[in-house]
Structures are given as C-alpha cells and as structure tokens.
Amino acid sequence: MVSSISLSIDSDLDKVSLLARAVRALCEDMLSPDDQDAVELSLVEAINNVIKHGYHGERGKDVQVAVGLQADQVVIEVIDHAPPMPAQVLDNASEDRFNFDETDLADIPEGGMGLALIRMNMDEVEYRSNESENRLRMVKRIAPPVGKSLT
Template sequence: MVSSISLSIDSDLDKVSLLARAVRALCEDLLGPDDQDAVELSLVEAINNVIKHGYHGERGKDVQVAVGLQADQVVIEVIDHAPPMPAQVLDKAPEDTFAFDEADLADIPEGGMGLALIRMNMDEVEYHSGDSENRLRMVKRIAPRSQ
C-alpha cells in the first residue's frame, strides 16, 4: 500500500491544528496512538517554525504538507518558500537543547526546542534547501503489528 496526499495552508498559526488533525486522521490505521501523537507534535512544531521563523508570522505565504503512506513507514514533508534555516540550527544535537537548569528561568533557551522535539519523536529527519524551496522530511516507521 502506497498512497500520498498533499495538503496546503496559508501561513496562519490558527490553521495549523486543522492540518495536524487531518494528517493524524490519515495515519490512524497505520500507527498506534503514541506514534500518532509523535507525528502530530512533530508536524505542528515544523509548521509553527516555518510560520514564526521562516515567514516571521506573516500571513499569505504557502505551507505545503505531503504525506506518503507506505507499508512500513509514514513520510511527511513540510515544504515552504521562506529563507533557508541557518546551518547552526540544524547542527545542534537534540540532547544539547535540553541541557539546561530548569530551576533557573534565565537559563531556559528561547528557541530551538522544536527541531529537537521533532528529532526525538521521528525516526528520520532531513532538511534540504534549494531553488527558493525548503523541505523538511520526517519519517515515522510503522511498528509490525503483533498477531
């Protein structure tokens, strides 16, 4: 079974949850509840990052999501036309992001947690930028069902 669907929203934070619910519904038959949560959280983080950091909160820009449903994995691509993400954001290890003293409010990082959460929740994460297009590809492998 291989099928794919493309969804698109305007860069409006109010529309993100609608898109996330649609993708969750697409994954319902393939993933268990915990993996559905992981996919939904990762998608919301990715789209929020595009809108907040890529488009600086400006509405009227496009955000596309391509969902590929395969026998062994769900592949989600978030596609935008914002300026590319800085390399240092991508190079930061997820475990470094959460290495702070939560008792010290001044030490809590301002941003960068979204990408770390995505990496923790998905099995593969790749980012490509070129031809004025950015693609964040996230893969969640489907656990074999016990009979």
C-alpha cells in the same frame, strides 16, 4: 500499500491545528496513538517554524505538506518558499536542549525547542533547500507487531 496526499494552508498560525488534525487522522490506522502524537507534534513544530521564522509571521504565504503512507513508514514533508534555514540549525538541534538546570529559573528554556522535539519524535529528519523551495522530510517508521519478531 502506498498512497500519498498533499495538503496546504495559508501561513496563519490559526490554521496549523486543522492541518495537524487532518494528518493525524490519515495516520490513524498505521501508527499507535503514541506515534500519532509524535507525528502531530513534529508537524506542528515544523509548520510553526516555517510561519514564525521563515515567513516572519506574514500571512498569505504557502505552506504545503505531503504525506506518504508506505507499508513500513509514514513520510511527511513540509514544503515552503521562505528563505532557507541555515543547515547547522537542524544539525545542532538535539535533546541536549533539555539538559537545563531546573534549579536555575533563568536556565529553563522558553523557546528554541521545536527542532529538538522533531528530532526526538521522528526516526529520520532531513532538510533540503534549492532555489525554488525548502523541504523538511520527516519519517516515522511503523513498529512491527509486538511478539511476532522471533517466531
């Protein structure tokens, strides 16, 4: 089974949840509830980044999401036409973001967590830019049924 669908929204933060819920529903039969949560959060973070940092909050810009449902994985691509994000921003994002000192109020992060969360929630994350578009590709692998791998 391979199928794909493209969805798009205007660059408006109020519209992100609608798209996220639609994509979650598409994955419902393929992913566990925890993995649906992971995909929904990653997608929301990716689109928020495009709207806030790519388009600087400006409405009326296009955000496209391509969802590919494959036998062994769900592939989600977020496509935008904003100035590209510097490559090292994604490279440097990791769970280290959450190695803060919880006893020091000033050290607890209020932002800059989105890309780290995407990397922690998805199995593959890749960012590509060319002259016409930026494309963040996120893959969630489908876990094999428990207990059947050894038989």
